[in-house]
Amino acid sequence: MKKLNCLLALILGMISIANAQTSNTLYGIVRQNYYTNQTFDSSTVRIGSINTTNGYVSNIGSSTYQMGINLTGAALNPYDSTYIFIGSNDKINTLHLGSGQLINQATLNNPVAISYFDNFRFCNGDSTMYGLARRNYFDSTLNMNVGQLLLAKINTTTGTITQISPNSIGQGYALAGSAIDPYQMVYYYSTGSNLVGVDMYTGLVYSNTAMQLPPNSHFDNFTYSCVDTALYGLVRTNYFNSVNPFVIDSSTVRLGKINPTSGVITVLSSTSLYGSGYSLNAGAAIDPNNMTYYYSTGDFLVGASLYNGQQNSLDSIQYADGSYFDLMRNFDNCRAINIIRSNNSTGVFEINENKISIAPNPSSSVIDIQSKEMISQINIYSTQGNIIYSEQLNTKQSFISISGLNEGIYIVQVKFLDGKTTNKKIIKQ
Numbered sequence: 001m002k003k004l005n006c007l008l009a010l011i012l013g014m015i016s017i018a019n020a021q022t023s024n025t026l027y028g029i030v031r032q033n034y035y036t037n038q039t040f041d042s043s044t045v046r047i048g049s050i051n052t053t054n055g056y057v058s059n060i061g062s063s064t065y066q067m068g069i070n071l072t073g074a075a076l077n078p079y080d081s082t083y084i085f086i087g088s089n090d091k092i093n094t095l096h097l098g099s100g101q102l103i104n105q106a107t108l109n110n111p112v113a114i115s116y117f118d119n120f121r122f123c124n125g126d127s128t129m130y131g132l133a134r135r136n137y138f139d140s141t142l143n144m145n146v147g148q149l150l151l152a153k154i155n156t157t158t159g160t161i162t163q164i165s166p167n168s169i170g171q172g173y174a175l176a177g178s179a180i181d182p183y184q185m186v187y188y189y190s191t192g193s194n195l196v197g198v199d200m201y202t203g204l205v206y207s208n209t210a211m212q213l214p215p216n217s218h219f220d221n222f223t224y225s226c227v228d229t230a231l232y233g234l235v236r237t238n239y240f241n242s243v244n245p246f247v248i249d250s251s252t253v254r255l256g257k258i259n260p261t262s263g264v265i266t267v268l269s270s271t272s273l274y275g276s277g278y279s280l281n282a283g284a285a286i287d288p289n290n291m292t293y294y295y296s297t298g299d300f301l302v303g304a305s306l307y308n309g310q311q312n313s314l315d316s317i318q319y320a321d322g323s324y325f326d327l328m329r330n331f332d333n334c335r336a337i338n339i340i341r342s343n344n345s346t347g348v349f350e351i352n353e354n355k356i357s358i359a360p361n362p363s364s365s366v367i368d369i370q371s372k373e374m375i376s377q378i379n380i381y382s383t384q385g386n387i388i389y390s391e392q393l394n395t396k397q398s399f400i401s402i403s404g405l406n407e408g409i410y411i412v413q414v415k416f417l418d419g420k421t422t423n424k425k426i427i428k429q
Helices: 002-020
Strands: 024-035 040-050 056-057 069-077 082-087 089-098 102-108 116-123 126-140 146-155 161-163 178-181 186-190 194-199 205-210 215-227 230-240 249-257 265-267 282-285 292-296 299-304 313-314 324-330 356-359 368-383 387-402 406-417 421-428
Touching: 024 069, 040 089, 040 324, 069 126, 069 324, 089 186, 116 146, 116 178, 126 178, 146 356, 178 215, 186 215, 215 249, 230 282, 282 324, 292 324, 356 406, 356 421
Parallel strands: 069 116
Antiparallel strands: 024 040, 024 324, 040 056, 069 082, 082 089, 089 102, 116 126, 126 146, 146 161, 178 186, 186 194, 194 205, 215 230, 230 249, 249 265, 282 292, 292 299, 299 313, 356 368, 368 387, 368 406, 406 421
């Protein structure tokens, strides 16, 4: 009977986790602040979820923890059902998505030199947490404090930070978001004016591109979508007072996506989405099941279509017990993908769709791949990173039948004789 009870408990636990991980659910930190005589005393945090169909925030489990949150990152590990964030205690905390229990807490430790660990994201390709090791030091030559940024990874159990970059890759970053392309193993962050891509194998900067924005605009809250291999974010445009140019009269928010090679930002929304801004605390999340980008204004959860940028949902955020819902992350985006670019630090890679042409695209039968350079190999991958076609050749043109593929998005990877590679998305109709 004891074994049967244990088995039943295990099954019920698995069912509760499975039910929690539905496609219309986003996870985050439910925060509650406490005041005495209008003076802030303390805050508690707990893990929770928000239903994207009605904006209702549910608490997971009954445990709360007295601490604040650090806005520099959060991550969801879909393989062990955990949510990771850094608290105001400067420790990295791991909460279980099923029970809400704090199952691990570790002090940040960088053996090279004391540093923070910011803008971190979970990489589904290798089940590792990547972020920026940030520190300041006094440069006696310049007689001033200088910032250092290095791509790093962290052991969430011990808190140990391992630097990947051999040297600093920048002096600072903007709180505009961060993203990981797990297919190409590239980490992206923003300086405010530039989008910086970092090779996650070597820690070296391979792209540092000025973002092509409309006047008085910013590209914020960006994140990566594995279902169509694109970087999406909010294009926020401020409108200033005609009398006082330092006073903002109004703002608009539209969904956009950025080409990481050229820096060109395509504004998808024809009209402004709800509100004139977004909650920095909340973050952004993409649901690949309904092709929707979600962000929070603080009071409302807004959904925008990845197809056309139009607002397709607007729900007032309501709480079972809480005041804020911070650092949203979702379960399905980039889940169960495979790395496309292997670790080859001597090779040169490009994410440049302009090096080749593919027509027709979309296509239902045959695609014609043409290049000005000699092609040595063509691979076609699913958006999960599985290779479904490979051909060795020595030519500048190739015709490939895709009639046997299911409808959807695929990635064509072309390798050239000089060792470079380029990738282009195709749509099978």
